Amino acid sequence: MRPRALVYGDVDLNLIDGSAIWAQGMVQALARAGCAVTLVLKAPVRTGRLVDPLRALPNVTVRSPHAEGLVATDQGMHPRTAATVLARIDAAGPHDLVVVRGRRLAGRLAHTDLAGRLWTYLTDVPQSAEGFTGQVRGELNRVADASRLLLCQTEELRGFLESAVPAAAGKSVLFPPVVVLPDGLEPRSEGAPEDRTLRMVYTGKFAPRWNTLEMTRLPALLGRRGVDAELHMVGDKVHDDPEDPGYAPRMRAALEGSPGVVWHGGHPRAEAMRLTAAGDVGVSWRHPSMDASLELSTKILECGALNVPVVLNRTPMHERLLGADYPLFAATEDDVVDALTLVGKSPDAYALAARRCRDAAADYTLDAAAERLTRSLAAAFPEPDRRVLRAGGRKLRVGVASHDLKFFTRLLEYFDSRPDMEVRVDHWSALRAHDPERGQELIDWADVIICEWCGPNALWYAERKRPGQRLVVRLHRFELYADWPKRLNIDAVDQVICVSPHYADLTRQLTGWPHDKVTVVPNWVDDADLDRPKLPGAEHHLGFIGVAPSRKRLDLALDVLERLRRDDPRFTLFVKTKLPWEYWWIWQKKEEREHYEEAFRRIRRSPLLAGAVVFDDYGRDVAAWLRRVGFVLSTSDDESFHLAPAEGMASGAVPALLPWPGADTIYDTRWIHDGTDAMADAIAATVAEGRWDTERRLAQSQVRNAYALNEVCRRWTDLLAAEATDAAPAGPAAATA
Known part of the structure; x- marks a missing residue:
């Protein structure tokens, strides 16, 4: 059955601009990804040039609240009204799923029954510290909490959002602009414009920061250089600037009367793209205040798809898209004129620019967008598994009990998304603090209970579970050396889950539990979320996640860094962590304090370490942080699994581990080194010999095959399916719950 998608943007589809093009692309991509799509219009239809092509698509319904009498006004809907409609x-x-664009609208929908189904496309996010007020941060956190997914146009926006809004981490996925060429439209033919009038093209809105008024001077300025040129401008949305009331009249006058300017007015998107394809060069030159923008102009990509190169500002985003040596970057008016003059005088530069734009646009096709959405839809709406369903097709009732779900969150989300499972959580307020009435309700209701941590929660449920009710306990290193496993009634437990073979063996040895009751399901790694492009210089950056307690051995990581920097001062250690004094139970121990005092003293005093160790705040934005990291270190004395190297591998970094017990049962021995000197030498050789990219791709492939989120979810589904088959029917209380 097709997922039903409701789409609304704070967008007027009577006008051509980037947001209107977003609405078209989103509807088309969702439909191609297999959804039945309903698009709700913000404004009454005054021209069908953008809406009519969508009405003609199969599995797409366009609804106009104004025409249906759902809105009393003939103006575009205010976010408050739109939320109600x-x-x-x-x-x-x-x-x-409900796909919405607009922060204020999403903020209102966060308080409605649509919360939890929102796929929010965020672009109107303040991109400076001044604009990111407490009120804005609070609103964005509420939006993130209420959203199933946050759709981000660029990697830069996703990273910024995750660092500023903790609730966005793990929910942010890329949905770049979509470029759809109209049927029958061919890209511009190859070759630079020579011995004829240079045709420049701009499509979109006319606004001060878009430099559209300044653009109208370009034909005259080029004429002074002996370049015959025309500027073709397409669009009819002229911005009314409250700070400059005279802007709109001046802009219209320039459009109508500037020498060499041909104003085509507003057109359907297909016609606008045909006019672009007839041009030689696109103009996307903007005011410097927009250089820090985290959004990518659709116009640049459309030009690229049409084989039309673009003059645009040099920004880190544009350099990543087109290369630092792209020949048509421009900052000032003189730069723009220089670049446009180059177009006619250097066929090689023109060909290079066209090729770069064309190659960049290839990643933004409708097929690419539909593929991204298909993956997100498959994760959000898994197919039901007949093995999981109970008699009569009833969903399997899964109860989860824990005081801390930080290692279980994504599994819980997965269970909750399955159409064959129903999930309830008994959240203990602390390790030993529990509401027994809530626990009894879970016992009365659930077919299977999962205790995350083998602590007091596992003891409580093992003593009270119903006959035939399944009980699964997930055990971590923390509990293994406490007394709870010794007190657990193992006969009442159906399965104990450990995250590594080593700790499964150790659990059996220390507890004497039956061999077949202890099994291994590894920790998950969200490989799709972590797979992001590395930043320049990452191959010289080491990463270390979490320094406490002292058995994590920050001191050994410093040994590695010192040895590397003796030969190459570019190596830097980035440490993402809470500081040890933030853990009172650690900082109260004398030996722990002494360990860290010595490490920090060493960082200050060592000539090789001073300025080479960067401490970053602990937070959920690990995926964005790992973009700068080329090697992830694991120098611990012992670990049950150690997720950091696996997360690093999924991000495209190379893992580097010391041989703590069991490391070779989790990670390939090629990543495990006998000591800090061997680790440093291996890192240096990997970079010096040009093997870093090959090694990191191998590591990424390994972690996907073994610990990818969907693979671990599949193993949990298999485990619960087997138990559902074996389990006795729910008791009378469950049957009436």
């Missing part, structure tokens, strides 16, 4: 439309026939 969307809730009303959904109530008449609930949708599986």
Whole structure:
């Protein structure tokens, strides 16, 4: 059955601009990804040039609240009104996902029944510290909490959002602009414009920061250089600037009367792209205040798809897209004129620019967008498994009990997303603090109970579970050396889950539990979320996640760094962590304090370490942080699994481990080194011999095959499916729950 998608943007589809193009692309991509799509319009239809092509698509319904009498005004809907209308439309026939664009709108929908189904596309995010007020941060956190996914246009926006809004981490996925060429439209033919009028093209809105008024001077300025040129401008949305009331009249006058400017007015997108394809060069030169923008202009990509190179500002984002040596970067008016003059005088530069733009646009096709959405839809709406369903097709009732779900969150989300499972959580307020009435309700209801941590929660449920009810306990290193496993009624437990073969063996040895009751399901790694492009210089950056307690051995990581920097001062250690004094139970121990005091003293005093160790705040934005990291270190005395190297591998970094007990049962021995000197020498050789990219790709492939989130979820599904088959029917209390 097709997922039902409701789409709304704070977008007027009577006008051509980037947001209107977003709405078109989103609807088309969702439909191609297999959704039944309903697009709700913000404004009454005054021209069908953007809406009519969508009405013609199969599995797409376009609804106009104004035409249907759902809105009293003839103006575009305010976010408050839009939220009410969307809730009303959904109530008449609930949708599986609700794709919305606009921060204020999403903030209002966060308080409605649509919360949890929102796929929020965020672009209107303040991109400076001044604009990121407490009120804005709070609103964005509420939006993130209420959203199933946050769709981000660029990697830069995703990283910024995750660092500023903790709730966004793990929910942010890329949805770049979509470029769809109209049927029958061919890209511009190869070859530079020579011995004829140079045709420049701009499509979009006319606004001060878009430099559109300044663009109208370009034909005259080029004429002074002996270059015959025309500027073709497409669009009819002229910005009214409250700070400059005279802007709109001046802009219209320039469009109508500037020498060499041809104003085509507003057109359907297909016609606008045909006019672009007839041009020689696109102009996307903007005010310097927009250089820090985290958004990518759709116009640049459209030009690229049409084989039309673009003059645009040099920014880190544009350099990543087109290369630092792209020949048509420009900052000032003189730069723009120089670049446009180059177009006619250097066929090689023109060909290079066209090729770079064309290659860049290849990643932004409708097929690429549909593929991204297909992956997200598959994760959000897994197929049901007949093995999991109970008699009569009833969903399997899964209860989860824990005081701390930080290592279980994504599994819990996965169970909750499955159409064959129903999930309830008994959240203990502390390790030993529990509401027994809530626990009894879970016992009365659940077919299977999972205790995350083998602590007091496992003891409580093992003593009270119903006959035939399944009980699964997930055991970590923390509990193994406490007394809870010794007190656990193992006969009442159906399965004990350990995250590594070494700790499974150790658990059996220390507890004497039956061999077949202890099994291994590894920790998960969200490989899709972590797989992000590395930043320049990452091959010289070491990463270390979490320094406490002292058995994590920050001191050994410093040994590695010192040895590397003796020969190459580019190596730097980035440490993402809470500081040890933030853990009172660690800082109260004298030996722990002494360990860290010595490490920090050494960092200050060592000539090789001073300025080479960067401490970053602990937070959920690990995926964004790992973009700068080329090697992830694991120098611990012991670990049950140690997720950091696996996360590093998924991000495209090379793992480097010391041989703590059991490391070779989790990671390939090629990544395990006998000591800090051997580790440093291996890192140096990997970089010096040009093997870093090959090694990191191998590591990434290994972690995907073994610990990818979907693989670990599949193993949990298999485990619960087997138990569902073996389990006795739920008791009377469950049957009536």
